[in-house]
Amino acid sequence: METSKPEPGVGPGTALVLIDLMPRIVALPLAPHTGEEVAARCGRLAEAFRAGGRPVVAVRVERPNVAEQPPGSGFAEGIARPGDIEIVKRTVGAFHGTGLHERLRGLGVDRLVLAGLVTTMGVESTARAASDHGYEVEFVEDAISAFAADEHEFAVRRIFPRFGEVRTAASYLKAFAAE
Numbered sequence: 001m002e003t004s005k006p007e008p009g010v011g012p013g014t015a016l017v018l019i020d021l022m023p024r025i026v027a028l029p030l031a032p033h034t035g036e037e038v039a040a041r042c043g044r045l046a047e048a049f050r051a052g053g054r055p056v057v058a059v060r061v062e063r064p065n066v067a068e069q070p071p072g073s074g075f076a077e078g079i080a081r082p083g084d085i086e087i088v089k090r091t092v093g094a095f096h097g098t099g100l101h102e103r104l105r106g107l108g109v110d111r112l113v114l115a116g117l118v119t120t121m122g123v124e125s126t127a128r129a130a131s132d133h134g135y136e137v138e139f140v141e142d143a144i145s146a147f148a149a150d151e152h153e154f155a156v157r158r159i160f161p162r163f164g165e166v167r168t169a170a171s172y173l174k175a176f177a178a179e
Contacts, residue, residue: 008113008167009138010175015055015109017130018042019094019116019123021079022060024072026117031149033142035117041143041169042115043078048176050081055107057085059094061122093125101133111136113172115143119152127163137164140172 021042026035033041046056058080062069080086087098094100104112112135114123123144130137139160146152160166 008165008171008175009111009136010049010052010054010172010179011111012054013108014049014111014113015057015085015104015107016045016049016113016115017057017059017094017126018046018079019059019114019126020061020118020121021058021076021116022073023076024070026076027072028117028147030117030145030147032152033145035145038115038117038143038145039076039079041140045113045115045140045143045169045172046079046081046084048173049113050083052176052179055085055104055109056081057087057094057100057104059087059089059098059100059116059122059126061089064090091125092121093129094122095126095129095133104135109135111138113138113140115140115169117145119144119146119155124155124159127160131163139164139166140169141166143169 021039026039049056087100089098112130127137141156
């Protein structure tokens with residue numbers, strides 16, 4: 001869903017935040033996009049952000065109060081690279097108790113482009129907290145997916161536009177190519 005704003009946010013002060021792209025979550029039955037499709041688009045977006053000198057934040061969740069995390073709890077292949085900000089959260093959203101806000105502000109970031117899994121969980125929770133912290137928020141609709149297509153569509157069409165712009169991966173890749 002492209003909006004009326006002419007250009008996606010790729011300028012200075014913009015960071016890409018990739019939520020819960022972990023093998024055990026990527027492998028879940030998701031819709032309208034498979035976890036593999038989302039991970040592949042997120043990988044391409046991350047490469048474009050890195051090449052453009054913009055920060056990439058890779059977020060993963062760990063279950064609190066367990067001795068060992070379940071298999072597949074690391075980042076999916078190609079998501080986190082040296083130089084990226086890696087965040088481990090223990091709640092649904094990426095901000096609470098992680099130091100993410102302080103790290104982003106230290107880099108002069110004021111706009112977040114959100115992608116990853118799952119639409120109505122980690123992505124939406126992170127978006128709400130980002131808005132509370134005063135960030136401009138953008139969403140990459142086809143680099144996000146949910147447990148059901150109708151959940152995803154509702155969030156993308158009704159909830160996300162209240163927080164920021166909703167775009168496609170291609171619009172960001174095109175904007176970086178034009179720089």
